[in-house]
Amino acid sequence: MDIYVFDGTLEGLLTAVFYYYQRKSSAVRLVSSEHYHPDVFHPAFEVISEDEKAKRVWSGLGKKLDKEWMMHFYKSFLSGQPDTFQDLFEFSKYIIDNIPGAEDNYGNKYVLSISQMSHKVHREKHRMEAFIRFQKTGDGIFYAHIEPDFNVLPLLIRHFKNRYADQKWIIYDLKRKYGLYYDLEKVEEITFDFTTEMSPALNALPEQVLDPQEELYTLLWKDYFKSTNIPARKNMKLHIRHVPKRYWKYLSEKQE
Known part of the structure; x- marks a missing residue:
């Protein structure tokens, strides 16, 4: 398994998805630089955020997902949770590799995870507006x-x-x-x-x-x-x- 270390930004995460396909990695563990602990036995690939690569991936997701699901993706990212970063990475691969409508398959663990996290972030946003x-x-x-x-x-x-x-x-x-x-x-x-x-x-x-x-x-x-x-x-x-x-x-x- 390859280890990808990114800068914790949305652009960095999307760039990591781009490199997954470019480098033909079999499996990837995505870690933000904030949570990464170097391991001499498992060298990591450093993902440098690139707007052009990130835009290509975002555009590709936008062709498969509607605006509501694109917002679910963004809200989940704002959770800042390490596990959610991995889920977003896997969700992106799942959507890109399948026909339109794959996001309706809540039997997929990543679809379910992103949906649930998005609702948690939305609830926090709603409470901040009220309190x-x-x-x-x-x-x-x-x-x-x-x-x-x-x-x-x-x-x-x-x-x-x-x-x-x-x-x-x-x-x-x-x-x-x-x-x-x-x-x-x-x-x-x-x-x-x-x-x-x-x-x-x-x-x-x-x-x-x-x-x-x-x-x-x-x-x-x-x-x-x-x-x-x-x-x-x-x-x-x-x-x-x-x-x-x-x-x-x-x-x-x-x-x-």
Whole structure:
């Protein structure tokens, strides 16, 4: 079995698929450079990402798959899971080597795996859209940081750009150390140095950078939440099912 080491990008994964056919490998274990441990007895082939090769593979998949399945592929990749990278590699081979419609065969382990992972990533994306809470800074930018299980930031752009089109905002992923900044015209990727010391809880920005009214807004929201809560109808089991505890750190109404 050949070992292919790629850079962890989507382009790198697709380039690896291209080299599988070009090099006529019999079987491949695909590993990202982040998770690769060199072995003198099993030398690896280093996959250098090449846009042209990646585009050819992506185009080939697009001729066999509809837009929904292409999105399943992309969402699965955003999971960042080592096993999923291998599944995507094998899924690509399966689709390329078979007639159109092969993606409907859920008896194939890779078809099933990609479908299931895509739904997990989509669920995480949906929860981030619902649970993100912004804080207004002194310079008028609305800021929020998150620590999602998967790299869902790219999937959040359309929702927040449409919903908050009239205000500048930043959503920062503390785990992956990058964020999105919307300047009223476009969304661009940004990085900060201070995030290594940031708390994953909401209200973690220093008071000196917040808008003077931000604390008041938070208190008003907490009071509203308490006033609409009906203790007699409290059902924590159902509540936790819809709002898992790992997301409570984003909700101001859950902060003491």
